[in-house]
Amino acid sequence: xxxxxxxxxxxxxxxxxxxxxxxxxxxxxxxxxxxxxxxxxxxxxxxxxxxxxxxxxxxxxxxxxxxxxxxxxxxxxxxxxxxxxxxxxxxxxxxxxxxxxxxxxxxxxxxxxxxxxxxxxxxxxxxxxxxxxxxxxxxxxxxxxxxxxxxxxxxxxxxxxxxxxxxxxxxxxxxxxxxxxxxxxxxxxxxxxxxxxxxxxxxxxxxxxxxxxxxxxxxxxxxxxxxxxxxxx
Amino acid sequence: xxxxxxxxxxxxxxxxxxxxxxxxxxxxxxxxxxxxxxxxxxxxxxxxxxxxxxxxxxxxxxxxxxxxxxxxxxxxxxxxxxxxxxxxxxxxxxxxxxxxxxxxxxxxxxxxxxxxxxxxxxxxxxxxxxxxxxxxxxxxxxxxxxxxxxxxxxxxxxxxxxxxxxxxxxxxxxxxxxxxxxxxxxxxxxxxxxxxxxxxxxxxxxxxxxxxxxxxxxxxxxxxxxxxxxxxxxxxxxxxxxxxxxxxxxxxxxxxxxxxxxxxxxxxxxxxxxxxxxxxxxxxxxxxxxxxxxxxxxxxxxxxxxxxxxxxxxxxxxxxxxxxxxxxxxxxxxxxxxxxxxxxxxxxxxxxxxxxxxxxxxxxxxxxxxxxxxxxxxxxxxxxxxxxxxxxxxxxxxxxxxxxxxxxxxxxxxxxxxxxxxxxxxxxxxxxxxxxxxxxxxxxxxxxxxxxxxxxxxxxxxxxxxxxxxxxxxxxxxxxxxxxxxxxxxxxxxxxxxxxxxxxxxxxxxx
Numbered sequence: 001x002x003x004x005x006x007x008x009x010x011x012x013x014x015x016x017x018x019x020x021x022x023x024x025x026x027x028x029x030x031x032x033x034x035x036x037x038x039x040x041x042x043x044x045x046x047x048x049x050x051x052x053x054x055x056x057x058x059x060x061x062x063x064x065x066x067x068x069x070x071x072x073x074x075x076x077x078x079x080x081x082x083x084x085x086x087x088x089x090x091x092x093x094x095x096x097x098x099x100x101x102x103x104x105x106x107x108x109x110x111x112x113x114x115x116x117x118x119x120x121x122x123x124x125x126x127x128x129x130x131x132x133x134x135x136x137x138x139x140x141x142x143x144x145x146x147x148x149x150x151x152x153x154x155x156x157x158x159x160x161x162x163x164x165x166x167x168x169x170x171x172x173x174x175x176x177x178x179x180x181x182x183x184x185x186x187x188x189x190x191x192x193x194x195x196x197x198x199x200x201x202x203x204x205x206x207x208x209x210x211x212x213x214x215x216x217x218x219x220x221x222x223x224x225x226x227x228x229x230x231x232x233x
Numbered sequence: 234x235x236x237x238x239x240x241x242x243x244x245x246x247x248x249x250x251x252x253x254x255x256x257x258x259x260x261x262x263x264x265x266x267x268x269x270x271x272x273x274x275x276x277x278x279x280x281x282x283x284x285x286x287x288x289x290x291x292x293x294x295x296x297x298x299x300x301x302x303x304x305x306x307x308x309x310x311x312x313x314x315x316x317x318x319x320x321x322x323x324x325x326x327x328x329x330x331x332x333x334x335x336x337x338x339x340x341x342x343x344x345x346x347x348x349x350x351x352x353x354x355x356x357x358x359x360x361x362x363x364x365x366x367x368x369x370x371x372x373x374x375x376x377x378x379x380x381x382x383x384x385x386x387x388x389x390x391x392x393x394x395x396x397x398x399x400x401x402x403x404x405x406x407x408x409x410x411x412x413x414x415x416x417x418x419x420x421x422x423x424x425x426x427x428x429x430x431x432x433x434x435x436x437x438x439x440x441x442x443x444x445x446x447x448x449x450x451x452x453x454x455x456x457x458x459x460x461x462x463x464x465x466x467x468x469x470x471x472x473x474x475x476x477x478x479x480x481x482x483x484x485x486x487x488x489x490x491x492x493x494x495x496x497x498x499x500x501x502x503x504x505x506x507x508x509x510x511x512x513x514x515x516x517x518x519x520x521x522x523x524x525x526x527x528x529x530x531x532x533x534x535x536x537x538x539x540x541x542x543x544x545x546x547x548x549x550x551x552x553x554x555x556x557x558x559x560x561x562x563x564x565x566x567x568x569x570x571x572x573x574x575x576x577x578x579x580x581x582x583x584x585x586x587x588x589x590x591x592x593x594x595x596x597x598x599x600x601x602x603x604x605x606x607x608x609x610x611x612x613x614x615x616x617x618x619x620x621x622x623x624x625x626x627x628x629x630x631x632x633x634x635x636x637x638x639x640x641x642x643x644x645x646x647x648x649x650x651x652x653x654x655x656x657x658x659x660x661x662x663x664x665x666x667x668x669x670x671x672x673x674x675x676x677x678x679x680x681x682x683x684x685x686x687x688x689x690x691x692x693x694x695x696x697x698x699x700x701x702x703x704x705x706x707x708x709x710x711x712x713x714x715x716x717x718x719x720x721x722x723x724x725x726x727x728x729x730x731x732x733x734x735x736x737x738x739x740x741x742x743x744x
Contacts, residue, residue, distance in 0.1 A: 014527050014530075014531060016528075016531035016534075016535060017527065017530055017531050017534060019531075019535070019538075020531065020534035020535045020537065020538040021534065023538045023541060024534070024537070024538055024541060027541045027543075058523055082530075084519075084522055084523055084526050088585075088627055105526045105527070105529075105530040106526060106529045106530035106532070106533040106534070106561065106562065106565050107530065107533070107534070108533055108534065108537045108558065109534060109537035109538055109540075109541065110537065112534075157741055158741060159741050192736075193587045193588065193589070194587070194588035194589065194621055194735070194736050194738060195738055197587075197588065197589040197590050197593065197621065198590075198621070198738050200593070201590050201592065201593065210613075211592065211596075212592050212595055212596050212599075212613035212615060213596050213599055213600070213611070213613065214596055214600075218597075218600060219593050219594070219596060219597035219600070220597075221594065221597045221601075221626045221627055221630045222585070222625075222626050222627040222630075
């Protein structure tokens with residue numbers, strides 16, 4: 001990581017988890033501020049100007065989703081959620097409320113750092129993704145609206161192209177079903193999950209080597225989809 | 234509720250008294266009018282007698298009024314019409330007086346008695362309505378079937394001299410009396426069943442225990458027949474059932490409604506209890522899940538962070554850290570399985586079904602297992618034209634993960650694991666097959682029971698929950714799961730999901 005050390009606020013009530021998260025982040029060169037409760041976390045988020053907040057969804061004093069809604073009122077700092085596996089719905093609600101990504105407990109240091117790096121990298125790059133994006137054997141020229149696969153043009157329908165653009169604009173980020181449906185099809189399609197399933201399937205058919213074992217358009221079961229370019233990892 | 238409102242209006246003793254009073258009254262008028270002879274015209278004395286008949290009619294009804302009419306004419310003739318103290322009449326025109334007097338007396342008596350009867354009938358009706366209302370109110374307030382039975386019993390005994398028994402169906406549909414019956418209370422179960430099945434009253438004209446016919450009335454309620462009420466008349470009012478059939482039918486349906494209400498109170502309470510206990514169970518489970526996962530998360534993370542220690546640890550220490558990491562993850566998997574099983578068994582799992590592609594969930598499972606499948610080749614063979622299938626992706630992913638994990642665990646490294654899927658007769662069938670030793674022949678069905686493992690003591694870790702969870706999930710979806718050994722060797726688990734009718738997708742205009 002170049003530039004100033006990123007500030008990370010860790011909001012987690014379990015001391016041992018805070019401890020290893022801190023040590024992992026510090027090896028990445030982050031400055032870590034710990035908060036034991038949601039309220040304290042909001043104070044830290046307000047005073048430390050963090051580049052990332054790592055938030056446990058099961059806080060004793062404040063619902064994680066309330067935390068995010070409160071935070072999103074005055075800050076757009078990325079939020080990485082830590083949650084137990086049995087609560088897909090909580091994850092969706094948190095992601096829809098404005099969280100950026102999630103990690104399922106238990107998780108290893110490797111997974112944690114991969115997610116943190118991806119978020120910080122996105123943060124650093126901002127929105128300027130450049131007119132050309134490439135992953136695997138696919139090149140997407142956003143200015144000319146052309147998709148090439150191994151040098152051959154690939155024909156995408158308008159909706160497929162819109163879906164592709166939305167996904168590659170958020171590399172590494174989980175996009176919930178609702179979010180994708182709203183952005184690509186419009187608000188009246190929010191409950192029409194099967195459209196999304198069909199179109200993601202078609203994108204995979206056209207752009208993945210093995211559509212049944214995708215490497216770029218990943219499924220976050222019960223939650224949404226994540227695009228992964230793999231090129232820069 | 235002690236008077237018998239429904240008993241015939243005048244008893245024999247009461248009418249005897251009325252006739253006696255009619256005679257006494259006429260005598261009093263005669264005695265009172267005697268001194269007035271000479272002062273009053275005989276026509277006015279006739280008026281006095283007519284007044285007497287009127288009063289008797291008002292007070293005692295038709296019979297005494299008729300008696301009073303005749304005795305008035307006789308007394309008038311005997312004591313007042315000359316020659317006095319004789320029934321002979323000097324002036325023939327008195328015969329007209331007698332005739333008119335008798336006619337007027339009879340008509341007055343008849344009319345007043347009729348008025349009185351109507352008044353009586355009205356007040357009887359009013360009291361009956363009131364009594365019914367009171368019973369209905371008591372029934373509405375009854376909290377148990379026993380209370381209902383007691384209210385009805387008391388009301389019918391007081392009002393109609395009827396003995397009563399409530400018969401309600403038990404779990405097996407057998408009609409059983411609510412309260413213990415008196416020894417001499419005979420019930421014909423065949424007739425009760427007949428009334429219950431047909432929903433029509435059945436009367437028993439053969440001799441019942443009391444020597445009078447019993448009536449079996451169905452308890453008709455809006456939803457269904459709730460039971461049978463048996464009315465048994467006793468010696469005080471043997472004809473009650475015949476006379477009061479409509480009333481008894483009304484009472485029966487009142488009781489039926491009261492019992493149905495109690496039934497739904499029970500249902501609502503049971504539902505409430507179920508909701509509360511389910512909520513409790515699921516909150517216990519999620520607390521347990523949180524409490525178990527938190528230390529496991531710390532364990533996994535802390536083991537990992539040893540590798541980041543500076544200065545670096547020795548290689549053996551790092552290996553230990555790696556082993557701790559692996560074991561903690563395995564423990565976490567077991568905890569996950571146990572909690573899932575508990576959740577599935579507690580019935581607190583609601584399926585979040587959505588129309589989706591099997592291909593996607595297969596891909597997600599392979600991705601999720603990642604490293605544990607690294608030693609095997611995975612081949613996915615889903616037919617290209619698989620339609621959308623409706624299922625809970627998270628749970629079906631769990632099924633696939635368990636099956637893939639098993640396949641990887643029990644088949645030699647480097648061998649192939651095959652996932653296949655196709656549509657078959659309204660079901661989507663998915664199979665996961667390996668090239669391992671296969672299932673023990675005698676255990677292919679038992680494998681899906683909880684805590685059953687292929688090999689009782691083996692070096693391969695596991696507690697035998699994986700397949701049980703798979704079965705619970707697949708069955709919750711309305712599918713089936715089965716294990717077979719392939720003829721060419723290797724184990725195969727197949728499960729099905731009902732395919733249903735997928736929603737249509739509007740195709741966009743091709744650009």
